[in-house]
Structure formats: C-alpha cells, structure tokens
Amino acid sequence: MTEIPTRAARPAAITATGLRKSYGDKTVLDGVDLHVPAGTIFSLLGPNGAGKTTTVQILSTLTGADAGQVRIAGHDLATSPDAVRSAIGVTGQFSAVDKLLTAEENLRLMADLRHLGKARGRRRTAELLEAFDLADVARKVSMTFSGGMLRRLDLAMTLMGGPQIIFLDEPTTGLDPRSRRAMWQIIRDLVAEDGVTIFLTTQYLAEADQLADRIAVLDGGRLVAEGTAHELKRLVPGGHIRLEFTDPAAFERAARTLGEVSRDEDTLTLRVPSDGGVRSLRSLMDRLDAQAIEVAGLTVHTPDLDDVFLALTGQTVPTQTPTQNQAQKESVR
Template sequence: MPSSVMPTPRQGDGPQSPAALSAIGLRKSYGDKTVLDGIDLRVPAGSVFALLGPNGAGKTTTVQILSTLITADGGQAQVAGHDVATSPDGVRAAIGVTGQFSAVDGLITGEENMLLMADLHHLSKREGRRVTAELLELFDLADAAKKPASTYSGGMKRRLDIAMTLVGSPRIIFLDEPTTGLDPRSRHTMWQIIRELVTDGVTVFLTTQYLEEADELADGIAVLNDGKIVAHGTAEELKRLIPGGHVRLRFTDPAAYRSAATALPEITGDDEALTLQIPSDGSQRALRALLDRLDAAGVEADELTVHTPDLDDVFFALTGGTGRTDKKGMAVR
C-alpha cells in the first residue's frame, strides 16, 4: 500500500478552486512522542472535509493548530488567507470551533447561552437578539429557548453548541467529533445541519471516527494514522485503493451468459444464478473497457452492478487494524 495516495483531480477542485485552509509539513511533538509528522492538507472553500483516524492519530491536535489553540513545532498553515503563526487574530475572526465536549453552560438557558456569545462577538443588543432568535429557530431550539440548557438532550446540546459557534458568522467551522455519543436520530439531524451550512457557503473541517459520517458528508477525506496522512481523496477514490472490487453481471438468457463467460476468461461464474463476477476497481475507464469487450462479443447483460470495498475496509487496511469499526461505523477501541 503506498504511503500517500494523491486523489484524481475533479471538477470544482482544480487549480482555480480557492482553498479555505491549507497546511504544509505540519509537525507537533510532546516530549519524545511525535503526534504530527509533517502532514499536508488542502481544503477547498465551501466543502466538507473529513479528517479520519483512530484514537491518538493526531486529529484533535491538527484542529488545535489550525484554530490557533496551540502552535506547531514546524511547517506552515493558512486558514481563511491568514497564517496561523503570524496572524492568529485574523484566523480567529474567520472561524468557529466546536469540540466533542460541549461549551454550553447548563446553568443558564439556551437563549442566554446564545446572547452571551453575541456579547463576546461585540454585537449590539438588538443585533444579538435578532441573530439569537434566527439561529434558535434554524436549529429547532426555539421552543426550548427559555429552559436551562442542563435540561436539554445530548442532541439538543450539540445543536446549541453549533448554533453558538455560528453567532459570529464564521466562514470556516471546525467540528471535532461533533456527533460522538449521539443516538442515530440525533446524528442524522446533525448531518442535515452540516449539509445546510455548506449550502450557505460555509467550509466545514470535520474530524470523526464514524466512517458512515465521513462517507455521507465529506467531499474530501484524509486518513491520518500515527501522525501521517496515509491516503486522501473522495470516499469513492479511497474505496478503489483496496483490493476486492468487482463488477457483477446478471443474465436471464443462458446463451448470453455462456457467450459472456467465453469472452471474459478472468471471470468467476455462477451457472445456476447466471451471474459473472469480474475483478474491477470500478473506475469509468475499467467499466468502459468491460462494456467494449461485451459489445465486441455481441453480448448484453440484463443487469450490471459495481461493488467496491466500503470505507470500513479502507480504514482498516490503512490504519493496520488500529481503528477497526463495527457495522454502524463506530470505532471499536
């Protein structure tokens, strides 16, 4: 397996696509332990980027450096056009950060939490109340606005946390494992919120251990392991890195099935089900070549299905098994 795999350029992510943030050679150590060992990142504006990795891989450290909470030992990074080392105030003015541990104050109401954030952003009383009302409505918290945040469910607290982050209208949001501990319904609600943020032009930098989450949300994914980026690309590009992909052809005519089996000697066949399985990475080029061979043989399949390894397989292969997951995409420690 190559140590780093460059993704294929895609439409909307070419040289002209502006970067919301970028990093080159970021390094960070604590004593003798190297947490980040020279990582490179580039996140296009208006996209969701997922940094995927097992516990201890360096995900939170990356977010802390990019959000100016800690300094790197080496390398360079720019966020919203500002250098994190020389212009930290510029970075802070452009970003919002939500960690896996909520910043919500449970002793005051949801509305009071929001108004406190408005004060911290130096909004006028009138503007602060307007923004608070709009965000509470957007995040389906208006009915609970006057209740102490301590009475909120986990999903409500997480929504309030993100709403508080948006008070300052950041263009880049760091979400450090935002759905950890949430039930499936709350997690899906959070996914919808993240999609809506990106629709409005916000860039989301997401760290997660939920593989399904990265697969559902991310335009680009980087897999971090032992302080290094071991692969990056779209979910589909990453899935094609792992052996086991294939195309399955199903026939209803036994004669067509036999003709296809003759034309495709590398296949695995099931005579009873009239299906053929051909090794393939699922790429457009491979599919076109397969269809050309079938056309040349004068054979047409009744059904063609592309099977690629899922993101669980990718994660397991790239991290050496340290981040094995269950069927729900939850990292198993």
C-alpha cells in the same frame, strides 16, 4: 502519501506546510501538509492516536506547533492568532452548552463574548434559534434537551460570530441515526448557502463519505492518502461486477466472452473484476451485447471507506469511545 490529482484550485481557507508536534519523545505530527479550499467540507480520518485532535488544536490556536507554517483565512497563525480566532469557530466532541441555562441564554452569552452589542445579539440569537429549529424551546433549560438538540445548540453557539471556517470534532458522536442525518443536512446547508468551510474530524466513516468534498487519512502523524471518497475507494482492490443469469447457456457464453472471471456454477453468477466506474461498466455491457448475451441481474460492488481505512492504516474502524480528558473539552468560539 498516496498522490491523487486535485480538482481545479479554489482560494485556500486553510493551508499547512510541514506541521510538526511532539510531546516528549513521542512524535504526534510528522510533517503534515494540508490544503483546504474555501467553501468545501474537508474530513480528516485516522485511528485513535493518529494526531487528528492535535491537528485541530493547532489549527484552532489551542496549542502551538513545534514547526511548520499555517495560514487560516489568509492570516498567519504564528503572527496573527487573534485574527485567526476571529475567523474560525470550533464545535468540539464534547458539548460546550451550559445545561443550567436556557437555549436563549446560552446564545446571548456567546453574543456577549463576541461583543455583538445588545440589539444585534438579540437579533442574531433569534435568527439562530429559528435556523436550528430551537425557537419553540428557546426558554427551556438545556439539561432537558435531547442529544440532537444539544448538538444543534452547540453548533448555533459556534455560529454566533459568523465564522468563515468551522472545525467540527466528532460532531455526531452519540447521536441516533435520525439526529445524525439532521446534523448532516445542517452542515451541508452551511456550506451551500453560507459559503462556510468545514474541517471535519470523525470516526463515522459513513459521515465522511456522505459529507466530505475531500478526505485525508492520517496515520502515525503522517498523511498517507488524500482525495475524494471515490478516489480513495479506487485505491483498494476488490471491486467487481456481479452478473446473474437464468440461462446456463448464456452463463457459459458470458464466461468465455469475459475471460478471467470468478464462476459460481450453483447460482449461475459471474464475478468480474472492475473499479465500479461508468466507463468499465459500459465496456462490459457492450461486450455482452455484441454477443447477444442476456443478463438477468447486475450488481456493482466497490470497496467502501472501511476497506480504505483498513488498507491504509492496518486497523479496523475505531470504536466510538471518548479519549480526551475534561481539559480538552474547551472550544474556541
């Protein structure tokens, strides 16, 4: 795995060491190590079949590992699975909302399953309906809801038990851009205001880029890289700064000053290799200023997560097609 320095240590919400899982002669996870600090958003990326769903199923107690040690919220997964279940919530790719019930009835059902008691359950239901902007439709049957409303209700149901850690498996699949952005803000608020830890799997790379404090890339059952979005992007060559000129003389002087650059004589532009960082940009501008060279325009181009995904896995971004059968739609609440 590509090693990238970690930030200052925080208490761990999730740790896994040597996680292994096989089905017959097919190895799905081959020695995966994870460290997810509390109060952060951790995103697991990978192509279809990489082992993302299996990882979530193991960490959320839905299936057992063949080998490895896991601690969730301080509890050993193998010896204290009930304690782990009490500390976590799971919102799966497929909604667990009962569409024949109202939003209020779905939440009260979760309150009963969590043994909150009648008064506390009603109070918590009202709080969640308000927090997720569902109070006005609380008594409407859920089958009339839009996709975004269903996802909000699904996440609200997950929060009924006050989990410390939430596993979000493809949380915005099928949502329109506006609903997706609204869900992103809800996820950010859960972390910033409530201190919840989010373990996110997604195939929308922009989602991981927007949300995740750290991102791990899983391929062939192994972690091949981990770091912040910026750190991962710097692993991929191709970053550059594009300089635009209106004066041919300034264009030529800049080309001589900067050395090895790509030239476009027709548009009077130079392409200078760069990691896109502030330090390299400042150095470039200092060199141009020292020669009194005036630049008409400047654009920084850095590789995005699509480029990272392709470089690390050899595959393009996977398509958004459901791959799990009905039996895998269950969620631990």
